[in-house]
Amino acid sequence: MDIDLEKFFDRVHHERLVAxxxxxxxxxxxxxxxxxxxxxxxxxxxxxxxxxxxxAPQGGPLSPLLSNIVLDELDRELARRGHRFVRYADDAxxxxxxxxxxxRVMASxxxxxxxxxxxxxxxxxxxxxxxEQRHFVGFTLRRRRRIEVKLSQRSRDRIDAKIxxxxxxxxxxxxxxxxxxxxxxxxxxxxxxxxxCTEEVAQNLRVLDGHIRRRLRALLxxxxxxxxxxxxxLIGLGAAKRAAWRxxxxxxxxxxxxxxxxxxxxxLGLTYFQQRGLVSLEQIYLDLRRKLIxxxxxxxxxxxxxxxxxxxxxxx
Numbered sequence: 001m002d003i004d005l006e007k008f009f010d011r012v013h014h015e016r017l018v019a020x021x022x023x024x025x026x027x028x029x030x031x032x033x034x035x036x037x038x039x040x041x042x043x044x045x046x047x048x049x050x051x052x053x054x055x056a057p058q059g060g061p062l063s064p065l066l067s068n069i070v071l072d073e074l075d076r077e078l079a080r081r082g083h084r085f086v087r088y089a090d091d092a093x094x095x096x097x098x099x100x101x102x103x104r105v106m107a108s109x110x111x112x113x114x115x116x117x118x119x120x121x122x123x124x125x126x127x128x129x130x131x132e133q134r135h136f137v138g139f140t141l142r143r144r145r146r147i148e149v150k151l152s153q154r155s156r157d158r159i160d161a162k163i164x165x166x167x168x169x170x171x172x173x174x175x176x177x178x179x180x181x182x183x184x185x186x187x188x189x190x191x192x193x194x195x196x197c198t199e200e201v202a203q204n205l206r207v208l209d210g211h212i213r214r215r216l217r218a219l220l221x222x223x224x225x226x227x228x229x230x231x232x233x234l235i236g237l238g239a240a241k242r243a244a245w246r247x248x249x250x251x252x253x254x255x256x257x258x259x260x261x262x263x264x265x266x267x268l269g270l271t272y273f274q275q276r277g278l279v280s281l282e283q284i285y286l287d288l289r290r291k292l293i294x295x296x297x298x299x300x301x302x303x304x305x306x307x308x309x310x311x312x313x314x315x316x
Contacts (some may be wrong), residue, residue, distance in 0.1 A: 001093065001094040001095075001096065001105060001106050001109070001123075001126075001127075001128050002091075002092075002093055002126055002127050002128075002129065002134045002136065003091070003092045003093070003094065003106075003109065003113075003121060003126050004091055004121070004122040004125035004126050005090040005091075005113070005119050005120065005121060005122060006119075006121065006122035006125075007120065008060040008067065008089075008090035008119065009055055009056050009057075009063065009067070009090075010054070010055040010058075011054060011055060011118070011119050011120060012038075012054060012056045012066070012067075012070055012119075013054055013117075013118045013119075014035070014038050014039070014053070016070070016117070017038070017056075017066065017070055018031060018034070018038075020069055020070070020072070020073070021034060021069065024096075034062070034066075037057070037060075037062070038039075038052065038055075038057075039052055040052060046047055046063060052147065056070075064089065067089055067090065070117070070119075071087065071090070071092075071117075073116070073117060074087070074112070074113065074117065075087060077109075077112060077116075078092075078094065078109075081216040083096070083105070086136070088136075088137050089092065091136060091137065092134075093131070093134070093136050094109070097129070099128055102128035103128055105128070106128055107164065131143070132150075134152075135152040135153070135154045135155075136152070137195060138151070138152060138154070138155045138192075139151065139152055139155070139193075139196060139197070140152040140153075147198075148198050148200050149196055149197050149198045150197060150198070150200060150201055150204075151193060151197065151201060151204060152306060155193065156204070159189060160209070160211075162185060163182070163211070163212055163215060164215070165276075166178070166181055166182050166185060167182065167212075167215040167216060167218075167219050169219075169222065170196075171219050171222075171223070173274075175216075175219070175223065176240050176276065176277075177196065177219050178216070178219060178275075179216065179276055179277060179278050180277075182212065182216070182278070183277065183279045186212075186279050186281055186284075187279060187284065189281075190205070190281050190284045190285055190288075191284070191288070194281075194284065194285040194288045194289075195288060195292065196287075199286075199289065201285070202282055202285060202286065205281040205282040205285055206282045208281055209280050209281050209282055210226055212278075212281075213267075213269075213270070213273055213278070214259050214260060216273065216278070217259040217264060217265070217268045218255045218256045218258075218259040220268065221255040221259055221264070222255045223232075223256055227248050227249060230258075231244045231245055231248050232241070232249050233250075234248070234264065234267045234268075237267050237268070237272070237304065238267065239263055239266070239267040240263075243263045244263055244267075246263075247261045247262065247263030247264065248261070248263070248264075
């Protein structure tokens with residue numbers, strides 16, 4: 001079950017939220033300050049001032065905390081019913097054994113959310129389906145011999161679109177500047193997704209690395225412009241003269257098609273881009289996996305040793 005709450009931050013019920021705060025927060029001044037923040041009026045672009053009767057300010061420093069306070073009741077209800085679930089902000093996944101059970105639980109939880117919490121379930125974005133068919137904060141799950149955490153189709157489409165935007169057909173600045181911008185995005189992207197995905201994603205990252213290099217090759221060929229210049233550049237990088245002339249002049253081909261020619265792909269290959277500082281998604285991911293797995297393995301290995309008492313007269 002994939003549940004999405006419609007306009008969650010716009011529909012938070014102030015009195016219910018404040019009532020739950022008062023159960024834990026004993027300082028009335030703090031509660032009153034949060035109430036005033038929730039009730040603060042909004043100034044529209046045209047200067048009109050609108051009163052705020054419900055909802056929480058999205059993007060504010062307290063928004064994530066307030067959302068968890070509001071939905072803590074949902075978490076407790078799901079735990080009370082014995083469901084296996086995961087929730088991040090206003091998105092939640094509940095795992096059941098069959099589609100029929102999912103439909104039944106979906107109807108029951110929808111009644112609880114809309115009746116008890118006074119929120120609205122987004123029927124268009126919510127569904128009962130297999131985990132590998134759904135998108136949850138950028139990931140999708142697949143069960144084989146074990147649970148695999150992979151990139152969702154939406155995440156793959158987004159990075160493809162971003163790479164196209166970072167490597168446009170007409171790049172007017174230096175090639176090094178383009179690689180620098182691509183690196184900045186890739187490092188941040190893989191540090192977010194790579195920490196959660198299982199090792200099955202490495203093959204997808206290898207394919208994506210190859211696609212990025214081809215985009216950069218095509219961009220570089222467009223900067224070199226004429227075929228004669230391209231041949232001379234390739235020869236200067238170590239390509240065989242005869243193969244370079246034949247490969248570049250074999251028919252009328254666009255720079256995108258030419259970027260996949262064997263002589264171009266070999267000369268402007270992995271080593272070429274490594275020397276110019278292009279990062280590898282696959283390599284960063286593998287390094288992250290080693291850093292995450294090695295401490296856990298070391299802890300398991302040293303656990304019995306730490307638990308055992310040292311012999312008399314022998315220091316640990």
